[in-house]
Amino acid sequence: MHRFEVRVRYAxxxxxxxxxxxxYLRWFEIGRAEMLRSLGTTYRDVERGGTLLPVLxxxxxxxxxxxxxERVVIETGVAELHRASVRFGYRIVRENDGELLANGSTxxxxxxxxxxxxxxxxxxxxxLEAAPRAEAGSGV
Amino acid sequence: MHRFEVRVRYAxxxxxxxxxxxxYLRWFEIGRAEMLRSLGTTYRDVERGGTLLPVLxxxxxxxxxxxxxERVVIETGVAELHRASVRFGYRIVRENDGELLANGSTxxxxxxxxxxxxxxxxxxxxxLEAAPRAEAGSGV
Amino acid sequence: MHRFEVRVRYAxxxxxxxxxxxxYLRWFEIGRAEMLRSLGTTYRDVERGGTLLPVLxxxxxxxxxxxxxERVVIETGVAELHRASVRFGYRIVRENDGELLANGSTxxxxxxxxxxxxxxxxxxxxxLEAAPRAEAGSGV
Amino acid sequence: MHRFEVRVRYAxxxxxxxxxxxxYLRWFEIGRAEMLRSLGTTYRDVERGGTLLPVLxxxxxxxxxxxxxERVVIETGVAELHRASVRFGYRIVRENDGELLANGSTxxxxxxxxxxxxxxxxxxxxxLEAAPRAEAGSGV
Numbered sequence: 189m190h191r192f193e194v195r196v197r198y199a200x201x202x203x204x205x206x207x208x209x210x211x212y213l214r215w216f217e218i219g220r221a222e223m224l225r226s227l228g229t230t231y232r233d234v235e236r237g238g239t240l241l242p243v244l245x246x247x248x249x250x251x252x253x254x255x256x257x258e259r260v261v262i263e264t265g266v267a268e269l270h271r272a273s274v275r276f277g278y279r280i281v282r283e284n285d286g287e288l289l290a291n292g293s294t295x296x297x298x299x300x301x302x303x304x305x306x307x308x309x310x311x312x313x314x315x316l317e318a319a320p321r322a323e324a325g326s327g328v
Numbered sequence: 329m330h331r332f333e334v335r336v337r338y339a340x341x342x343x344x345x346x347x348x349x350x351x352y353l354r355w356f357e358i359g360r361a362e363m364l365r366s367l368g369t370t371y372r373d374v375e376r377g378g379t380l381l382p383v384l385x386x387x388x389x390x391x392x393x394x395x396x397x398e399r400v401v402i403e404t405g406v407a408e409l410h411r412a413s414v415r416f417g418y419r420i421v422r423e424n425d426g427e428l429l430a431n432g433s434t435x436x437x438x439x440x441x442x443x444x445x446x447x448x449x450x451x452x453x454x455x456l457e458a459a460p461r462a463e464a465g466s467g468v
Numbered sequence: 469m470h471r472f473e474v475r476v477r478y479a480x481x482x483x484x485x486x487x488x489x490x491x492y493l494r495w496f497e498i499g500r501a502e503m504l505r506s507l508g509t510t511y512r513d514v515e516r517g518g519t520l521l522p523v524l525x526x527x528x529x530x531x532x533x534x535x536x537x538e539r540v541v542i543e544t545g546v547a548e549l550h551r552a553s554v555r556f557g558y559r560i561v562r563e564n565d566g567e568l569l570a571n572g573s574t575x576x577x578x579x580x581x582x583x584x585x586x587x588x589x590x591x592x593x594x595x596l597e598a599a600p601r602a603e604a605g606s607g608v
Numbered sequence: 609m610h611r612f613e614v615r616v617r618y619a620x621x622x623x624x625x626x627x628x629x630x631x632y633l634r635w636f637e638i639g640r641a642e643m644l645r646s647l648g649t650t651y652r653d654v655e656r657g658g659t660l661l662p663v664l665x666x667x668x669x670x671x672x673x674x675x676x677x678e679r680v681v682i683e684t685g686v687a688e689l690h691r692a693s694v695r696f697g698y699r700i701v702r703e704n705d706g707e708l709l710a711n712g713s714t715x716x717x718x719x720x721x722x723x724x725x726x727x728x729x730x731x732x733x734x735x736l737e738a739a740p741r742a743e744a745g746s747g748v
Contacts, residue, residue: 197641198651199488199634203481203536209383209434210357210479213350214619221617221677231618232677243349247387256483257641257652294349337501338511339494339630341623343676348619354479361477361537371478372537396623397501397512489663489714490637493630523629527667574629 189263190223190320193283196258206253212280212290213246219264220276220294227315239309241296244273248292252282259283265322271307273297277322293322329403330363330460333423336398346393352430353386356418359404360434363416367455379449381436384413388432392422399423405462411447413437417462433462469543470503470600473563476538486533492570493526496558499544500574503556507595519589521576524553528572532562539563545602551587553577557602573602609683610643610740613703616678626673632710633666636698639684640714643696647735659729661716664693668712672702679703685742691727693717697742713742 194215202208221231234241254260260280267277273295280290298308307313334355342348361371374381394400400420407417413435420430438448447453474495482488501511514521534540540560547557553575560570578588587593614635622628641651654661674680680700687697693715700710718728727733 197634198482198637199490201483202478203483203485204380204382205483206382208479209386210350210353213353214617217350217618230677240344242344242346242393243390245387245389246349247385249385250383253382257650337494338497338622339628342618343621343623343625345623350619354477357478370537397510484660484662486662489666490630490633493633497630520624522624522626522673523670525667525669526629527665529665530663533662 189265189277189279189322190219190226192219192222192262192264193259194218194262196254196256196260198256200254201256204253205255207255209248209250212248212250212292213294215260215262215280216246216248216264216276216278216292216294219262219278222262223264223276223319224315227319229312229315234312237309237312238301239312240299241274242299243294244297245295246292247294248290250290252287252289254280254282254289260289265320266316267293267322269316272305274308274316279323329405329417329419329462330359330366332359332362332402332404333399334358334402336394336396336400338396341396344393345395347395349388349390352388352390352420352432353434355400355402355420356386356388356404356416356432356434359402359418360416362402363404363459364455367459369452369455374452377449377452378441379452380439381414382439383434383436385435386432387434388430390430392427392429394420394422394429400429405460406456407433407462409456412445414448414456419463469545469557469559469602470499470506472499472502472542472544473539474498474542476534476536476540478536481536484533485535487535489528489530492528492530492560492572493574495540495542495560496526496528496544496556496572496574499542499558500556502542503544503599504595507599509592509595514592517589518581519592520579521554522579523574523576525575526572527574528570530570532567532569534560534562534569540569545600546596547573547602549596552585554588554596559603609685609697609699609742610639610646612639612642612682612684613679614638614682616674616676616680618676621676624673625675627675629668629670632668632670632700632712633714635680635682635700636666636668636684636696636712636714639682639698640696642682643684643739644735647739649732649735654732657729657732658721659732660719661694662719663714663716665715666712667714668710670710672707672709674700674702674709680709685740686736687713687742689736692725694728694736699743
């Protein structure tokens with residue numbers, strides 16, 4: 189899976205001292221953006237090319253909390269690639285000991301300029317076919 | 329299901345003009361907090377009583393985007409009540425036309441002061457038994 | 469000044485147990501939006517009419533922290549109205565005892581459709597002239 | 609000044625397509641945390657040592673908006689060091705052309721374990737004396 193490191197910030201933490209649960213979805217966004225970049229495009233360019241990837245579903249399982257100033261690795265891969273949708277799988281891993289903190293997935297459709305969902309442009313299709321696969325069981 | 333209204337703020341919106349997907353989980357938090365309040369307690373008092381309800385899982389399906397300044401209704405109910413966990417179900421509904429924007433669920437354990445998960449205190453157990461039920465199919 | 473109540477949410481709190489400092493600017497946004505609504509328009513309609521009010525400056529003084537589940541009152545008023553800019557003043561007050569938690573201001577220009585700053589449309593100008601004044605010393 | 613790069617994320621952007629104004633304060637937090645790290649300590653360790661640095665004031669001037677996926681440089685330095693407070697100055701600069709997007713400052717006191725503000729521990733005092741200075745005019 190593609191790996192990208194981020195650091196936990198004060199703004200991310202809640203009163204229990206752990207990262208607030210919605211912020212993992214923000215990390216998922218960073219993971220898929222950086223995976224696209226590693227494949228030679230950017231989500232910005234995909235959007236400029238006329239295709240949006242709105243989220244249809246998001247799932248997350250929380251195993252252990254991340255704490256302030258820790259470094260975590262966002263692992264991202266393609267879990268399922270269908271004609272008109274793609275599911276990304278994610279693992280959030282603590283950098284210093286490899287502990288799995290959370291895993292999950294997001295499902296996206298391909299939305300064209302005219303606001304209709306359908307198949308992605310061929311270039312994007314090929315890119316997603318060539319993307320790292322999500323490990324079995326990484327998604328939810 | 330318990331109902332609570334919120335308004336979409338500028339800070340909630342992303343570049344597509346829709347509410348950013350992670351912010352629905354923030355709404356889920358508001359929904360369960362307000363449902364507890366409607367039952368005569370508060371999550372603050374539950375915590376002060378020594379019980380945390382950390383999130384083990386979160387799921388959300390997105391049907392239609394909420395837009396700036398719209399009012400949305402957060403509908404919350406208990407979807408499953410087990411000995412050592414509770415799942416809340418949610419529906420996010422646009423106030424002016426009742427359109428379902430999103431639905432989902434969160435699964436929580438009961439974490440005592442000593443950091444061990446287990447059964448909830450009896451008062452909380454009774455309260456959750458008396459809580460509004462989530463409609464079938466509301467959760468994910 | 470115009471008053472609008474909000475409740476502190478888990479997502480707003482940081483590890484110290486207080487509302488994270490950037491979230492007060494979110495409250496300022498809510499305050500000015502609700503003040504405009506009380507005057508008979510909405511910021512959404514101002515935008516649709518072709519005028520944006522981007523923020524040029526934001527200032528905040530923090531006196532005492534807000535805590536989880538507290539209700540706070542956002543007090544908003546016009547602190548200065550110039551030909552091509554407006555400054556809103558804010559006071560964030562704890563609801564149950566009236567304690568001043570923070571005060572501040574935001575300065576905005578009027579940005580027309582063509583991306584040029586200038587004078588506001590006359591209707592908006594009149595509305596801002598009729599708006600509640602910020603108490604002396606409320607802004608920063 | 610100390611320099612640290614971040615990338616603008618979808619979550620940071622508002623409906624105008626620019627970074628939401630409160631998020632610059634989040635960047636300021638990252639800037640001061642990374643400046644402390646570059647000096648050989650971390651804010652986490654300062655806290656663990658019994659000293660909190662709560663924010664007393666925050667100021668920001670917005671010159672030009674940052675857009676999705678751009679890289680910005682957070683420049684941080686000590687603007688004023690008093691017996692019982694420190695002001696950090698910040699400049700937010702677009703990475704690819706050096707354009708100044710925003711500048712500002714935050715004022716902090718030193719809060720000891722017993723909840724009383726006062727002088728910082730000597731080690732922290734020395735560290736702040738040795739820190740990069742904020743350029744004149746960087747703060748607000």
